[in-house]
Amino acid sequence: MESEKHHGSLKAYVTGFIASIVLTIIPLLLVVNHTFKKGTLTVAILGMAICQLFVQLFFFMHLKDEKKPRYNAMALVLGIIFVFTIVAGSIWIMSFNEQVH
Amino acid sequence: MQQSITPQHEHEHHESMKVFGFWIFLMTDCILFACLFATFAVLRTHTDSPFTGNELFEIPGFTAETFILLTSSFTSGLATLAMNKGKVKPLIGWLAVTVLLGAAFIGLEINEFMKMVSEGATISTNAFLSSFYTLVSTHGLHVSVGIVWMIAIMIQLKKHGIQSVTKRKVQVMSLYWHFLDVVWIFLFTVVYLMGVM
Numbered sequence: 428m429e430s431e432k433h434h435g436s437l438k439a440y441v442t443g444f445i446a447s448i449v450l451t452i453i454p455l456l457l458v459v460n461h462t463f464k465k466g467t468l469t470v471a472i473l474g475m476a477i478c479q480l481f482v483q484l485f486f487f488m489h490l491k492d493e494k495k496p497r498y499n500a501m502a503l504v505l506g507i508i509f510v511f512t513i514v515a516g517s518i519w520i521m522s523f524n525e526q527v528h
Numbered sequence: 529m530q531q532s533i534t535p536q537h538e539h540e541h542h543e544s545m546k547v548f549g550f551w552i553f554l555m556t557d558c559i560l561f562a563c564l565f566a567t568f569a570v571l572r573t574h575t576d577s578p579f580t581g582n583e584l585f586e587i588p589g590f591t592a593e594t595f596i597l598l599t600s601s602f603t604s605g606l607a608t609l610a611m612n613k614g615k616v617k618p619l620i621g622w623l624a625v626t627v628l629l630g631a632a633f634i635g636l637e638i639n640e641f642m643k644m645v646s647e648g649a650t651i652s653t654n655a656f657l658s659s660f661y662t663l664v665s666t667h668g669l670h671v672s673v674g675i676v677w678m679i680a681i682m683i684q685l686k687k688h689g690i691q692s693v694t695k696r697k698v699q700v701m702s703l704y705w706h707f708l709d710v711v712w713i714f715l716f717t718v719v720y721l722m723g724v725m
Contacts, residue, residue: 437609444602451594451716458721459587465725476717480710487605487706499551506555510562517566 443486450479543696550700554707557670561711564663565718572723574655581656581723584644590720593636594712597671600629601709604702611698616690619698623682626705630675637668660719667715670708677701 454472457463463471484490484503493499572581607622641661644650651661681697688694 437606440602440605440609443605444598447598447601447713448595451598451713454717454721455587455591458725468725469722472717472721476713479713483601483706483710483713487601487709488703498548502548502551502555506558509555509559513559513562514566514569518569521570 439486443482446482446486447479450475450482539692543692546696547700547703550703554703557707561663561666564659564666565714568659568663568719571655571659575657576654579649579653579657581660581719582725584647584649585720585723586640586643587724589636589640590716593633593640594716596629596633596636597709597712600626600633601706603629604705608698608702611690611695614690616685619690620682620685623678623685623698627675627678627682630671630678634668634672634675637664641665664715664719667708667711670711674701674705674708677704 454475457468457471462468490500490503577583603622604626607619607626610618610622649657651658678701681694681701684697685694
């Protein structure tokens with residue numbers, strides 16, 4: 428009983444799979460049909476990629492089912508901080524270089 | 529009573545510590561990919577007319593790769609589900625499906641790279657392509673390692689069946705596979721979709 432609760436169910440996997448398919452098709456259609464201007468489009472597709480990250484984390488990687496204390500989730504938060512700092516920091520600092528647009 | 533429970537409990541604790549260790553590895557791998565993504569984001573405009581993402585990337589190709597990898601993430605989830613029910617045969621079966629999907633993904637990616645190279649877009653052509661090949665092939669290499677790893681686990685499962693060690697191995701393996709799927713989603717969005725925009 429406990430192990431079933433701990434590792435998700437078929438329903439959770441199918442829901443996660445359908446959600447990830449939908450979250451892939453929508454940005455693809457948006458880009459192919461040139462629905463929005465470039466700026467809006469970029470924000471929209473990045474937003475959907477982040478949604479999909481959470482789908483994978485909760486439906487497939489069972490982040491929510493972890494027992495307390497939640498060390499795995501803490502490691503993940505630290506990882507996200509690192510990734511954000513590296514990516515956003517690099518883009519920001521390189522924007523001062525006039526050769527890079 | 530106390531004595532009969534303690535070793536078992538300790539063992540489980542040990543296995544869960546190993547899963548935690550793997551999460552830490554995944555986060556360091558995140559840092560690797562973050563560096564490559566940052567490089568790509570900075571260099572993606574450093575290219576000239578015939579070699580832009582718009583000219584080079586083919587929508588059917590990378591869409592197929594995306595759906596194959598998404599499906600393989602799902603099938604590796606089904607494998608863990610079969611494992612939790614204690615069924616070895618479906619477990620190995622779903623792992624085999626995942627391996628085949630992973631191999632199909634790698635095949636498509638190699639095909640894509642060969643096409644681009646034959647058009648003259650090699651890793652040394654310009655900065656955009658250098659960062660593109662480095663980023664995408666690092667992911668491809670991870671998937672290839674995952675395929676070998678998964679085959680090794682399938683052999684171990686056949687030999688030893690489902691017990692706490694092989695269980696943890698499958699669990700860690702599927703975390704790795706879902707992680708690669710997440711990385712690909714950002715590749716699909718940042719490299720390919722924003723490339724053809």
